[in-house]
Amino acid sequence: MTLLETPPRPSTPPRPPISHSSAGGWRRAKNTIASLLIVGSLVAAMIPLVLIIGYVIVRGIDAISWAFLTEDIPILTRAEGPGMGPAVVGTLLITGAATVMAVPLGVLGGIYLNEYSARSTFGRVVSFFAEVMTGVPSIVMGLFIYSIWVLRFGVSGFAGALALACLMLPVVIRTTEEMLKLVAPELRESAYALGGRKAGTILRVVLPAAAPGIISGALLAVARAAGETAPLLFTVLTVNKTNTDLFNGPNTTLSLQIFRNAQQVFTGPQDRAWGAALTLIAIVFVFTLLSRGLSAVFARKHRV
């Protein structure tokens, strides 16, 4: 191999082309059928994706307007016309509050698990239970917050944010832990060798190195929380006018409004539901794509 030749990428050596296989007719036929089925399954998965996103866009785009995003929700449920302002604000406020509560704690927890107790039994137990907690059905979180908070302090956006934070926390902890694991140990050791303390090393060397991956995980958790409905059902009630007070009084979110209006028989609320769905998908997709972009950055940086 001379300098002028481009070396082949090490992970995929050139494969022998299938056509050189001296397989007989029936074997070839099976291979073709299998290939068709494989491509067919991709198409089968793409069809619902296109249908769902297509319908949401087509039905929702008519409903979306500046008035839709800012005006109050019509008091008469069956009325036609725009207004999901309170829901947009509610989604951003409640998800934002949940993020503020869950992400710092989650990152700290992940740091603890990976940096301070990676090999201890306690660390493994906590890690195991964090994984367990990611699988708790969201409705159970809602019931939990209803029992211990709402019955004592009433409904509020904060109660909903608590429920969402409980959902986000284990996800953030786990992704932080995984991302920190991927940071090369040499990075830490060279920091210690230069005289750094543990906290300083973590804060100034390890975290910045793992940051894209951690933020990617956090964004994914935020995207999931923004779309959640079940934990908010019994904690947030509903409003028609925007409520910016997170701690007092009921609130509403895009997901709750979609759930309510989907079960209405009238076209007015159904249209608002499609518009809200489009808004919600836009928010969620932005966060998801950001997250994937960041994780690609991280993967390139820390190619294992």
Place this chain on the structure above:
Amino acid sequence: MAIDSELLPAPTPDHLGGGRPPGRVTDRVFRVVAFAGGLLVLVILALIAYSTISKAWPAFRDEGLSYFTSDVWDPVNAGFGTLAFSFGTLVISVIALVVAVPVSIGIALFVTELAPRWMRRPVVTLIDLLAAVPSVVYGLWGLLVLVPALPGFYQDWHDLFAGVPVLGDVFDGNPIAGKAFMTAGLILAIMIVPIITAVTRETFATVPQAQKDAALAMGATRWEMIRAAVFPHARSGMTAAILIGLGRAMGETIAVALVIGSSPQITEKLFSSGDALPAVIVNQFGESTGTYQAALIGMGVVLFFLTLIIGVIARAVLARSERKLSAP
């Protein structure tokens, strides 16, 4: 090997990016704060377990074993048997797996074996977009688009299999109404395809290239290579993927609540309406008090433990397969 930073001499200023790095006190404080973050998980989980089980206890106590085995759900006369809901959850999860697993394996094979390199990332991104769609949007689409469209298909399937011994009964019920076990199962299938695909894809990617090349070198077609080299290696990974998909399907609440028909029954007819564990909680919790509410919370507890057990098994299977694959 990590070096214990406590043994190092006190740091001199002006290194590691300039400025004084955190001192000993900050180090301790940070450690405590990080520990608190980790401990919080255990605390919250313990609280959830304690509070939900204690709230659900009256139902378990009053009903005893019939809470799980009776199919009579009659809140008015204090009959709280959850069998019909467990049945519903099981049925729709099985339908979802039957539809989603072949599709997911196909997509995973496409991405790892068939697709040209430039196609991989876009396809994976598209599948992940399916995962990003919130459950309530699936429910909205399912209720307003799928449910009106399905009765035609259900009628056709019913007529196709009418008279056939087992399948005729299965594809029966009330085909003219769109909300049924089958509808919920189909929506669930779309929702769990991304997660099963992701896990399966990662499993397929760990198959040693050497084994695949060996099969091809011996004259195997691509399909034969997949069967000979990929599937055997990926068996436990695929099992884990299926279990993870099952866990997700069982916990899915909102989309199912909107399209399943909300009428609990135990039947083999998939085109009839039914109910599932999380869906009934959504529908009836708001008005429940006392033992009724305890019974509903109890269903949440049952669901929690079911998904927990499935998750643990899936993790164990995955860990075992990773150990096997990384062994020299």
Place this chain on the structure above:
Amino acid sequence: MTRTSRRARWVLALLVVFGLVAAACSSNDKKSNGGSGSPTTKSTKLAAATLNGSGSTFQQAYDETVISEFQTSQPAVTVTYAGGGSGKGQTDLQAGLVQWAGSDSTVKPEDVSKYKGPFLYFPTVGAPITISYNLSGVSKLQLSADTIAGIFQGTIKTWDDAAIKADNPGVNLPSTAITVAHRSDGSGTTAGFTLYLTKAAPTTWKLGTDKTVAWPAGEQAGNGNPGVAQIVTGTNGAIGYVDFSDAKAANLKFAAIKNASGKYVAASIAGATAAMEGATVKPDLTFDPINASGPKAYPITSPTYILVYTSQTDAAVGNALKGFLSYIYGPGQDLAAQVDFAKLPANILSQAKAQVAKITVS
């Protein structure tokens, strides 16, 4: 990729995230929350208060209409209504999560102790519960109580059943299967409908009466009155019980029901008014127009109530509640017809107005 551009990427992402949050917060500041504290030019008597309500979907359209008008005349008061069914309204009031509850059914004696204190029933309006159906080719339908009981119990399974034919001589009924739709949530409408069947078809109807009953398997259930309406509109051969306001707004066809005097009466405001006028009013202002006698009475007429606690601890909330209820008994009664509800008969109205004074504000 260089270190700078990598950093720039995630700094940019962070900026986007914070930008979204900041945009939300700044748009909050520009919005005012319902005029709390803002002075008005009218002679507003009520101080700023929030009245959260939940409960019956039967009365929801009426409540929302009244709330809309009431808030225009009293801008300092914010009233919300979450619906959710009579059962939810009662439970939320028991837990103190709402200040008022909408319910079409009365509280069962064994549940009274669950409330935080004594409460009052305030009847607001009445309306027919329609038996709505969706059957292509059939635009007029008559049903008697026994037939309805058979349909909803699952003993009558097809539209060309003999019982339905007997109620509808001369009508060409197809052999379509009947899809029954009932409520999945605890519903005062269910309570009223099943009470009618218990009274008018006592031998045929076996499922009793309550906010939820043990419906036979294989039926469909919807959330709220609009949810049932959604099932009926979506399925050929479907039948369900829906409040008059939602049924009319959804363009549903509904059957004429045989009343206690033997006449088939179509659902209408006049029929509901006739049923309510003859009803006996109890001291707590609950009354029962179900299966009322009289040739013009529509037999499945349901009253609907607002429940509030008798003694209110918050002065602003208490006065706002009194103002809200007084509004319902004043201009609010004329709003009823707008959304297809029947206003209260005069004798009930005067008693209800008097009962508002019983709410004590500390």
